[in-house]
Every structure is written in C-alpha cells, then in structure tokens.
Amino acid sequence: MGRRVLVVGGGGREHALGWRLATSPSVGAVESAPGNPGLAELGPVHAIDPSDPQAVSALADERRIDLVVVGPEAPLVAGVVDHLAERGIPAFGPVAAGAHIEGSKQFAKEIMVAAGAPTAGYVATADRDEAQAALERFAPPYVVKADGLAAGKGVRICTTIDEAREAVDDALVRRVFGEAGASLVIEEFLDGPERSLFGVCDGTDAVLLAPAQDYKRALDGDGGLNTGGMGAYTPVPGFGLDDVARLRELIFLPVLRELADRGTPYRGLLYAGLVETATGPRLLEFNARFGDPETQVVLPHLASDLGDLLWASATGSVGEVDLAWHDGAVATVVLASGGYPGDYATGVPITGVEEADALDAVQVFHAGTARDGDGRLVTAGGRVLDVTARGADVADARARAYDAVRRIGFDGMQHRSDIAAGI
Numbered sequence: 001m002g003r004r005v006l007v008v009g010g011g012g013r014e015h016a017l018g019w020r021l022a023t024s025p026s027v028g029a030v031e032s033a034p035g036n037p038g039l040a041e042l043g044p045v046h047a048i049d050p051s052d053p054q055a056v057s058a059l060a061d062e063r064r065i066d067l068v069v070v071g072p073e074a075p076l077v078a079g080v081v082d083h084l085a086e087r088g089i090p091a092f093g094p095v096a097a098g099a100h101i102e103g104s105k106q107f108a109k110e111i112m113v114a115a116g117a118p119t120a121g122y123v124a125t126a127d128r129d130e131a132q133a134a135l136e137r138f139a140p141p142y143v144v145k146a147d148g149l150a151a152g153k154g155v156r157i158c159t160t161i162d163e164a165r166e167a168v169d170d171a172l173v174r175r176v177f178g179e180a181g182a183s184l185v186i187e188e189f190l191d192g193p194e195r196s197l198f199g200v201c202d203g204t205d206a207v208l209l210a211p212a213q214d215y216k217r218a219l220d221g222d223g224g225l226n227t228g229g230m231g232a233y234t235p236v237p238g239f240g241l242d243d244v245a246r247l248r249e250l251i252f253l254p255v256l257r258e259l260a261d262r263g264t265p266y267r268g269l270l271y272a273g274l275v276e277t278a279t280g281p282r283l284l285e286f287n288a289r290f291g292d293p294e295t296q297v298v299l300p301h302l303a304s305d306l307g308d309l310l311w312a313s314a315t316g317s318v319g320e321v322d323l324a325w326h327d328g329a330v331a332t333v334v335l336a337s338g339g340y341p342g343d344y345a346t347g348v349p350i351t352g353v354e355e356a357d358a359l360d361a362v363q364v365f366h367a368g369t370a371r372d373g374d375g376r377l378v379t380a381g382g383r384v385l386d387v388t389a390r391g392a393d394v395a396d397a398r399a400r401a402y403d404a405v406r407r408i409g410f411d412g413m414q415h416r417s418d419i420a421a422g423i
C-alpha cells in the first residue's frame, strides 16, 4: 500500500506533479483539489478553494491523505501548510513565513545578502524621494520592482532614467500595483541568460534538481509581452550537475542556514531564478514553489520516485535521497489561447489531445482546460496545454513535441515555434 497523496492546485505544474506521483512506486493514490481534466484521469478531484486552509485540512482528513503536495504560491502564502502542520498532516511546501521569500522581494534580497549569495546590488524603500534619489546610483537599464506579488507585472526594466522615475511614481504615488507596490526594490541590471534551478528542501538540507531553461516572452525570438512561460527544456547545455552542486553550496545551503537561524526553517521547493553573467551566476529572485512550465520538463526527466523525494522534504530527510535522471532530454511547448497574455476567450472546444498524448514519449499536461456540460474538453485559461516530449537529445525532444502540437487544435490557438530551437 503506497502513500495517499493530495495535489493542491489545478494547472500544468500540478498535472505534471500528479502524473509523476502516480507513476511513483511509493504512491498508492493521487487525488487533487481543485484539479483539472488531466488530473481527473489520475484520481478523484475535489472542488474546494485551494487557498482555504480549513477546507484543505478537512479534505485531507476525510480522504485519509498521507502527504499533501501544494503546487501554486497562493495557498502557501495563505497558510495552507501552517494549518496542515497544526493538524499533524505531512505537507510538501513552506509555511507562510517561508513563502514570504517569494511574497516580498525586499525580504528575499535581505536573505540573499545575509547568506552571502551572489545577487544584484539594490536599494529597498517605500519612500518616493528616497527611491528617486537612489536611481542616480544606478546605470541604465534601470530595474524597478514592486516588493509584493503583482501577477508577474511588477517588474519594469527601463532604458532611461526618466522612464525609471515614472516607474517609481507609478508604484509609490499612483499605486498601480496597489499594496504589492507600496514598497520598491531598485536594483542593478544583470546581463545574461536566465536559468531556473530547483532545490527540494527539508529545513536544513537541499537536494537539487536538473536545471531547466524557460521562455517567458509570448512571441518567437523573445518578442512580445512577458507571460507565465511559453515553453521549457532540460537539461541545459553548459549547466551540468557539477555546476548545480556548486550552486547548492554557494546559494541553497547558506540560505537555508540563514532562514533556520531566523526561526523559519524552509521546507518545500526553493526556486532560484539565476542570471549567468560574464562574472558568474547571480540570483535574480526566489520562488517558493515549482516553476511552471519548467516542472513539466524536469519531472519527466527524473528517474527517481517523486513520492519518496517529496516525502523526504516533508519529513526532514532529503540528505538520504540520491536522485537518478533519464538519459536524453525533455521539451515542452505551451499552447495558449488567442490573445494571451492579454484578454482571451474560454470555453473553446479542443481537439486532438488524445491522439497527441498517445504518441511515443509524449505527455500532454492540462494547464487551463475544463469539461463542458457534454463532457467535451474546452479551454479554461490563458495557458491551455503543455505538450511535452522526451527525446534522445534536446533537438529530438523538440521535434517530438512539435509533432504532437500539430495533432492538437482549437480556435485561436497560439504557441511559440522556437522552443528549444538551436540548442
């Protein structure tokens, strides 16, 4: 009898988590809340508010859940893991005080500096005049960031100081980000490719996962607006497991020590956003949960039992975990609704998912889908499906993913055609 796991969330990341858990020998059942049509194929889905701590705890009790795995940041910030801990229910994810590392960029910078982790020089302030004066100490391009969670829209990269002055006033005077922008971080611009690195943490120790590269912009060639992510691949050439081991020592372990010293030991996924600059890697930000869509490539690449790994995080034993990885590579292409990341229609019928999913080495993860009254699969979000394929190398994985993409269709469907190209 394997463990009974409840996945909290209902996007592509949670479908990938559920799918990988369902194939883990240590896992006996996978349920989800609220889930999605992809997760519904793995086990029961429960229509509760994932950010309601009482509702999640009650469901976990009722379903005799052994481990709760929280996907998105909102339930973490809302204290879902705190509530589960009070009830003695093991959970994968940080308590609200830990999730603050994603919820406040100023707090994250303080931790980075205290831990001696390499990052951009910065000034944090809620005072308009101080912020305007601070800009003089930086060179273009200027980076002006809202402190709090601003749905991915809180960061402005400004080519001129006048634009940066406007960005400061937009946040601090005009309050365009509301409370999330009531305080700012102004920081040095970091030049170079961005990488995502995931550490599974247990309060004192971390086991690192394979690095992934994601694509944030909406259009080919990194054009268009910033999005939640339009595709990803792993592994990343030139960023091997030895580099990962070095960054574990340089960033993850000192940060865990700093958080533990402050009385808030960090459990769950610590996501380090890095920029590979000419003078070495620098930390851009932390997130308190798995990246989306990087998870959709990292988990298919993982050969070890995910259920055991997440259990080790929840119970303080990641030091005993030795991870194994598949040969080859994985790529995922996000299929988005027409108009995304702006306004888009929902309820649009989707065809071809079963055919694509049946292809060799292909996995289609549901991100924003639903079943209509007749049980037909329809769109229900901006990012709709993550078409994922394994291959002998990145080029092969990419070719297989795009072959699967061609089987799928819905009105207005858009995707990038250069994910994992030229690697």
Ligand SMILES: Nc1ncnc2c1ncn2[C@@H]1O[C@H](COP(=O)(O)OP(=O)(O)O)[C@@H](O)[C@H]1O
Pocket (backbone or CB within 6 Å): 120, 143, 145, 151, 152, 153, 154, 155, 157, 187, 188, 189, 190, 191, 194, 216, 273, 284, 285
């Ligand atoms: N210091 C910086 N130098 C260069 N680019 C940056 C810097 N800070 C942020 N960015 C860019 O802005 C994006 C969003 O910033 P980030 O700190 O990750 O905030 P969030 O993901 O919470 O919106 C980054 O992925 C990066 O492309």
Ligand SMILES: [Mg+2]
Pocket (backbone or CB within 6 Å): 273, 285
């Ligand atoms: Mg980011």
